[in-house]
Amino acid sequence: MRLRNKPWAVKLVGEHPESVLDRPDPASKIDWSKRFTDISRPLEIEVGSGKGRFITTLAEQHPEKNFVAVELQITAAGIILRTKLEKKLDNLQILCADAANLDSFFSPHSAETIYLNFSDPWPKSRHEKRRLTYKTFLAKYQAILAPHGHLEFKTDNAGLYAYSVLSMNNFGMHFDFVSVDLHHENDEIVTRNIETEYEHKFAAKGNPIYALHADFGVK
Numbered sequence: 001m002r003l004r005n006k007p008w009a010v011k012l013v014g015e016h017p018e019s020v021l022d023r024p025d026p027a028s029k030i031d032w033s034k035r036f037t038d039i040s041r042p043l044e045i046e047v048g049s050g051k052g053r054f055i056t057t058l059a060e061q062h063p064e065k066n067f068v069a070v071e072l073q074i075t076a077a078g079i080i081l082r083t084k085l086e087k088k089l090d091n092l093q094i095l096c097a098d099a100a101n102l103d104s105f106f107s108p109h110s111a112e113t114i115y116l117n118f119s120d121p122w123p124k125s126r127h128e129k130r131r132l133t134y135k136t137f138l139a140k141y142q143a144i145l146a147p148h149g150h151l152e153f154k155t156d157n158a159g160l161y162a163y164s165v166l167s168m169n170n171f172g173m174h175f176d177f178v179s180v181d182l183h184h185e186n187d188e189i190v191t192r193n194i195e196t197e198y199e200h201k202f203a204a205k206g207n208p209i210y211a212l213h214a215d216f217g218v219k
């Protein structure tokens with residue numbers, strides 16, 4: 001998804017360096033303790049947040065945790081920032097950067113959960129390396145997740161789902177939840193689910209939503 005450039009969003013990002021890290025140099029470490037009021041809280045990361053409906057809702061529901069939205073596009077980062085400021089979400093930081101450098105931005109084993117929601121499918125095989133569930137990305141998630149941490153993935157794209165299950169399995173990951181129709185699971189699962197922008201759009205068209213939770217096993 002490529003968002004049309006919104007000058008207000010770029011301006012807003014520039015005015016709030018305390019909330020958004022705008023394309024930081026991967027060679028310089030980020031001191032997250034200076035960006036969160038309480039660094040001892042569990043850290044959760046969403047990779048490819050888009051306009052941020054999921055991560056801002058989660059941050060609002062869980063003031064006892066810290067959250068980072070990782071998003072490549074500055075316009076999307078500005079839209080997330082606008083919601084963060086409106087809802088006064090002190091526990092949410094925005095990292096405008098390529099997830100390919102994730103292991104430079106976070107300390108080893110510092111995160112509890114990583115969320116991948118409706119990641120770009122990159123259906124052509126020559127673009128496989130760009131998929132956020134390609135093995136090089138999985139290695140980065142493994143490096144920054146705590147030993148008991150896990151990955152949560154949702155998509156409406158059957159091809160990306162099948163690819164991701166295989167890629168994670170080949171990487172030695174373990175699955176503790178899989179669904180090929182998340183919106184028709186039991187009430188507890190459906191009620192707990194937080195819809196993303198894409199999920200809302202595709203579910204409204206009647207598309208099934210695929211989901212999984214996986215971890216890297218005991219390290």
Ligand SMILES: C[S@@+](CC[C@H](N)C(=O)[O-])C[C@H]1O[C@@H](n2cnc3c(N)ncnc32)[C@H](O)[C@@H]1O
Nearest residue numbers: 001048049050071072098099117118196197198
């Ligand atoms: C299809 S959109 C989904 C947005 C949102 N998660 C949702 O479900 O509504 C994918 C998002 O991932 C972002 N993205 C893609 N590759 C990325 C990468 N390597 N690093 C960070 N963000 C990325 C895109 O800019 C886009 O906003």
